[in-house]
Amino acid sequence: MTLHTEYYNELRLLKSTPAKVWFGLLLLVLLVIPTALEGYLLNLLTLAAIHVIIAIGLNLLTGYTGQISLGHAGFIGIGAYTSALLMLKLHLPFALALLAAGGVAGVFGFLVGLPALRLTGPYLAIATLGFGIAVGQILVKWESLSGGSLGIHPPKPSIGPLVFTSETHFYFLSISTMLLMTIGAANLIKSKIGRAFVAIRESEVAALAMGVNLTLYKTLAFAVSAFYAGIGGSLMGHLIGYISPDAFNLLVSIYFLSMIVIGGLASILGSILGSILLTALPYFLSGIKNLPMVIYGASLILIIIFEPYGLTGHWMKLRLYWRMWPF
Amino acid sequence: MLTQLIVSGLATGCLYALVALGLVIVYKASNVLNFAQGDMAMVSTFVTFTLLETLHIPFFWAVLLAIVGAFLLGALFEICLLRPVKHPTPLGLIIITVGAQQILYGVAGWIWGYDTKAFPSLLSDLKIYRFGALVISEVNLWILIASVLLMLALLLFFRYTRLGIAIRAMSQNLITAKLMGVSAHWTLSLTWGIASVLGAVAGILIAPITFLDPNMMLNPLLKAFAAATLGGMNSFAGAVVGGGSLGILENLVGGYLTPELKESVAFLIIILVLCVRPSGLLGRHYKHRV
Numbered sequence: 001m002t003l004h005t006e007y008y009n010e011l012r013l014l015k016s017t018p019a020k021v022w023f024g025l026l027l028l029v030l031l032v033i034p035t036a037l038e039g040y041l042l043n044l045l046t047l048a049a050i051h052v053i054i055a056i057g058l059n060l061l062t063g064y065t066g067q068i069s070l071g072h073a074g075f076i077g078i079g080a081y082t083s084a085l086l087m088l089k090l091h092l093p094f095a096l097a098l099l100a101a102g103g104v105a106g107v108f109g110f111l112v113g114l115p116a117l118r119l120t121g122p123y124l125a126i127a128t129l130g131f132g133i134a135v136g137q138i139l140v141k142w143e144s145l146s147g148g149s150l151g152i153h154p155p156k157p158s159i160g161p162l163v164f165t166s167e168t169h170f171y172f173l174s175i176s177t178m179l180l181m182t183i184g185a186a187n188l189i190k191s192k193i194g195r196a197f198v199a200i201r202e203s204e205v206a207a208l209a210m211g212v213n214l215t216l217y218k219t220l221a222f223a224v225s226a227f228y229a230g231i232g233g234s235l236m237g238h239l240i241g242y243i244s245p246d247a248f249n250l251l252v253s254i255y256f257l258s259m260i261v262i263g264g265l266a267s268i269l270g271s272i273l274g275s276i277l278l279t280a281l282p283y284f285l286s287g288i289k290n291l292p293m294v295i296y297g298a299s300l301i302l303i304i305i306f307e308p309y310g311l312t313g314h315w316m317k318l319r320l321y322w323r324m325w326p327f
Numbered sequence: 328m329l330t331q332l333i334v335s336g337l338a339t340g341c342l343y344a345l346v347a348l349g350l351v352i353v354y355k356a357s358n359v360l361n362f363a364q365g366d367m368a369m370v371s372t373f374v375t376f377t378l379l380e381t382l383h384i385p386f387f388w389a390v391l392l393a394i395v396g397a398f399l400l401g402a403l404f405e406i407c408l409l410r411p412v413k414h415p416t417p418l419g420l421i422i423i424t425v426g427a428q429q430i431l432y433g434v435a436g437w438i439w440g441y442d443t444k445a446f447p448s449l450l451s452d453l454k455i456y457r458f459g460a461l462v463i464s465e466v467n468l469w470i471l472i473a474s475v476l477l478m479l480a481l482l483l484f485f486r487y488t489r490l491g492i493a494i495r496a497m498s499q500n501l502i503t504a505k506l507m508g509v510s511a512h513w514t515l516s517l518t519w520g521i522a523s524v525l526g527a528v529a530g531i532l533i534a535p536i537t538f539l540d541p542n543m544m545l546n547p548l549l550k551a552f553a554a555a556t557l558g559g560m561n562s563f564a565g566a567v568v569g570g571g572s573l574g575i576l577e578n579l580v581g582g583y584l585t586p587e588l589k590e591s592v593a594f595l596i597i598i599l600v601l602c603v604r605p606s607g608l609l610g611r612h613y614k615h616r617v
Contacts (some may be wrong), residue, residue, distance in 0.1 A: 068418050115602050121417040122360040122560060123605055126552050128596035133549065137591050250545075254425055261422050293436075299431030304419045304426075305411050 004201060011190050013183070034168040042167045043239075043284060049174040051275035055259045056185045056268060057228020062257070062264035064189065066201030067116060067222040068125045070253050071132030072229050077139060077248030079230030081107040081146060084154035094238075095163075096158035101234035102170055102227040109174045109226025113219035132253050139245035151244025154237040155160035170239050182227060186268055188224070197221055198266075258300050264312030273311045330461060332582045333575050338467035340574020341474035344527040344552035346479070346544075347558070347566040349522035354560050355408065355498035356518040359420040361462050365548030366431040367404070368526030369541060370532050371397040373439050375527075378445050388450075390531060396427070402516040409519075410512065410518025435541045446534035460472055470532045478567060481521075486612060494518055552560070553593035559610020568608060 004010045012021045034042060054076060061067050071117055083101035092100070113133050116124055139146045146152070157164045157173070164173055189196050196217040199207035214223045237243045255278065261272020278296070285292045307313055346364060353361045371393050378389035379505035406425055409415075454465040485491040495515050505511050528545060537543050544593040550573060558569025573593060600607060 062418065066418075068421065115598070118605055119601060122354065122358075122421070123601060125421060126556050126597060127601045129549075129552065130594040130601075134591065134594045134598070137594070141587060210367075254429075257422065257425070261419075265418075279378055291433070293429050293433030297426040297431075297433065300426030300429070301408055301423050304423050305408075305413075308414065308416075308419065 011070050011206035013186050013190075020103050030225060034171055035114045036037035039167065041208065042171055044095070044279060046167070046171045046174045046239060047236075048276050048279040049171075049178040050232050051238065051259065051279050052178050052272050053181050053235070054229050054256055055275045056182060057225045057232070058256050059260045059266065059268070060185060060188070061221050061225035063260055063264075063270075064194065064201060065197040065218065065275035067218065068121070068257075069128045069225070070250070070257070071112070071124050071128035071130070071135070071224075071257045072225075073248040073250065075109060075226040075229035075246070076084055076130040076233035076236070076252065077135050077243075078108055078226075079156070079233030080243045080248070081120060081139065081152075082230065083234035084152055085145065086156075086241060087155050088152065093159070095159050098157075098234050102230040105230025105233065106223045106227035109222040109224070109229075110219050112226070114223030116131075117215060127298040129250065129253075130249060132248075136248055139248075142288070146245070149245055151242055151247075156241075157238045163278070164238075174235055174239070177231065182248050182268060182272070185228075189268070193217065193220065198223045201266075210280055229297070251257060255296075258296060262299060262310055264310030267310070267312040269315070270310050270312035273315075277311070328582070332578045334461060336488075336575035336578030337468045337469055338463075338574070339577070340554075340571040341470055342365065342533050342547060342570075343531045343550045343554045344567045344570025345474055345477065345525050345532075347548050347554040347570045348478070348563065348604065349525040349529075350524075350551055350555050351558075351560060351563060351566040352518055353522045354555075355563075356494060356580040357405070357420075357515055358417065359373050359409070359424060361522070362421065362426040362548075363404070363431060364424075364522065364526050364551070365395070365399055365544035366428045366435070366541075367523050368530035368547075369544040370431050370435055371523070372530035372539065372543070373435055373504055373525035375531055376444065376446060376534075376539055376610075393531065394527055397519040397523045397527035404523070405516045405519035407491055410514075439539075439541070441541060446539050448531075448535040463533075465537050473528065473532060477525070481525075481563075485492040490514070490517065491587060544568045550593050551563050555607075556597050557607055559607025561611060562609040565607055565609035 006316060009015065014023055033045065033195035037045065054072070058069060058072055061069055079101040082104045083094075083097040086097040086100055087094065112128065115127055119127055140149045142148075162169075162172055189197075196207070196212045199210065199212050200214065200217060200221075204214060233248075259278050261274070262270055262277060263272065264270025281295065282292050303310055309316070345370065349364050349368075350361055353359055353364070374396050375389055375393040378384045378392055379386065382389075384392065404427060408427055409420065412423065414420065448466075456463050456465065456468060485495055492519045493504070493509045496507065497509055497511060497514050497518075499509060504514075526544075529547065533547060534543070537546075551570070554573045555566050555571035556563025556569070557573060558567070573596065575578070576596070577589050579593050
C-alpha cells in the first residue's frame with residue numbers, strides 16, 4: 001500500500017518513479033511500432049486505439065456513474081456522420097469536424113440524459129436501446145442528408161499541410177487522440193466531477209444529500225460519454241472510409257459494453273485491456289466462422305460469474321500478490 | 328378498413344404480447360431484463376423446424392416436443408447461468424443475458440446457417456376466412472386463437488394453482504415467500520421455463536410469416552420491449568394490453584399515415600412513455616429504499 005502525505009500526491013496521475021519510467025517506455029514502444037508492424041496488424045492496432053476512446057467514454061458513464069447505455073452505437077453513428085458530412089458538404093477542415101463530431105454527439109448525450117434523470121436500471125436500458133435503434137432508422141430514412149442505407153464515404157482527413165493517407169499516419173492520429181482522451185478521462189475522474197459521478201453510482205439519495213447536483217452531473221456524464229463516442233465514431237469513419245447506418249446497430253452497443261465488462265468496470269486500465277482483447281480476438285479466431293460470437297458470449301458470462309471486476313480485478317490481485325510476496 | 332386494420336394489428340399485437348409476457352414474468356421474478364428471450368424463442372423454432380423437416384414428426388407432436396424443449400432451455404438458463412452469480416447487480420445480470428443471446432445466436436448460425444428458410448407450417452398466409460366484411464388470414468386467426476388460449480391458461484395458472492401463487496408471492500417479496508416455504512430455486516427455474524415457452528409459441532406462430540433465420544426474433548423482441556414498457560414492466564395485464572395496443576397502433580399508423588413510420592412507432596412509444604409515465608399504463612411506480 002502506498003501512503004500519501006499530501007493531497008497533491010493522491011491527485012497525481014503517475015505516482016512513482018517506476019510508473020513514470022514504464023509510461024515513458026510505453027510511449028517509446030507506441031512510437032516504434034509502425035516500423036515493426038504494417039498493413040493489417042497496424043490497422044488493427046489503430047482500430048483498437050479508437051475502440052479504447054469509445055470504451056473509456058462508456059466506462060465513464062456505465063462504470064463510474066452507474067448509468068447503463070445500450071444505445072452507444074447511436075452516439076458513435078452521430079459522430080461518424082457529423083464529421084463526414086461537415087467535411088463533404090461544408091468543406092470544413094478535419095480538426096474542426098472532429099471536434100464538432102464530439103460536440104454534436106455530446107449534445108445528443110445531454111438530451112438522452114434528460115429522461116435518464118427519472119429512469120433507473122432496466123428502464124434506462126430500454127430507453128437507451130430505443131435511442132440507439134431510432135438513430136439507425138432515422139439515418140436510413142433521411143436520405144437527403146445521410147445518403148440512406150447506401151452510406152457515404154468520409155474523405156481522407158488532413159490537418160494543415162499534413163494529409164493522413166497511409167496506415168502509419170492514421171496510427172499516429174488515433175494513438176495521439178487516444179492518449180489525449182485517456183489523460184483527460186483520468187484527470188476528470190480525479191476531479192470534483194469524477195467524485196460526483198462515483199457518488200451518484202453508489203447512492204443517488206446519499207449523493208443528493210451531500211449536495212451533488214444530480215441533474216447537472218447525470219446529464220454531464222451522458223454528454224461526456226457521448227463526446228468520447230462521437231470522437232471515436234468520427235475517427236472510425238475516416239479510417240474505414242465508408243459508413244452506413246448498418247454499421248451502428250445494437251450489436252455495436254453490446255460490443256462496447258462487453259469491452260468494459262471484460263476489462264473491468266470503473267477502470268481506465270480495464271477499458272484499455274478490454275478493447276484491445278476484443279479487437280484482437282476476431283483476428284485470432286478468424287478461422288472458424290461462428291466461434292467469435294460464442295466466445296464473446298461465454299466470456300461475458302464467465303467473467304460476470306467468476307471475476308466481476310474483469311481483467312483489471314485479476315491484475316490488481318496479481319500485483320498485490322507480488323507486492324506482499326512471500327506472505 | 329378500420330376494423331380490418333384493427334383485427335390484423337391485434338394478431339401481430341398478440342405475438343408482441345406473448346414475447347412481452349415472457350419478459351415481464353422473468354423481470355418480476357428475478358429482476359432481469361432478458362435480452363436472450365428472442366433468441367431462446369428462435370432456437371426453439373429452429374428445433375421445431377428440424378423435428379418437422381429432418382425427422383418427419385407430425386406437426387402436433389413436433390410442436391409439443393419443441394415446447395417441452397423450450398421449457399427445459401429456459402429452466403437450464405436459470406440454473407446454469409443466473410444461479411451461480413454470487414453478487415448479482417442489475418447490469419451484471421443484463422450482461423449475462425446478452426452473453427447468452429450471443430451464444431444462442433452463434434450456435435444457431437453454426438447449426439442451421441444464416442440463410443433464410445421457409446417454415447413448413449400447416450397454416451398458410453394465403454388462405455383467408457371471411458366474417459362479413461372482415462377478411463382474416465388463416466395464420467392470423469390461429470395466432471389470435473392460440474395466444475388468447477395461452478393467456479387464459481396463464482391467468483388461471485397464476486390465479487388458482489399453488490405453483491402460480493408461489494411465483495406471484497416470490498415476485499412480490501422473495502424473503503417472505505421463502506419463509507412461507509416456497510422453494511425459491513425451483514420456482515425461479517419454472518418461471519424461466521414458462522417465459523421460454525411463451526417465446527417459443529410466439530416464434531412458431533410468427534415463423535410462417537417472417538421465415539426462419541437466426542435474426543427472426545430480433546424485431547419481435549424489440550417490439551416486445553416497447554410493449555412491456557407501454558404496459559408497465561411489472562404488470563402481466565400490462566404486457567397483454569401493451570402488446571395488443573402496440574400492434575393496433577402500428578397498423579393504424581401504417582394504414583392511415585405512412586407505411587414508412589410503421590417501424591418507428593414502437594421506439595417513439597418507448598421514448599414518450601418513459602418521459603411521461605415511466606411505470607407504464609398499468610405498472611406500479613417503483614420506489615427505492617435508501
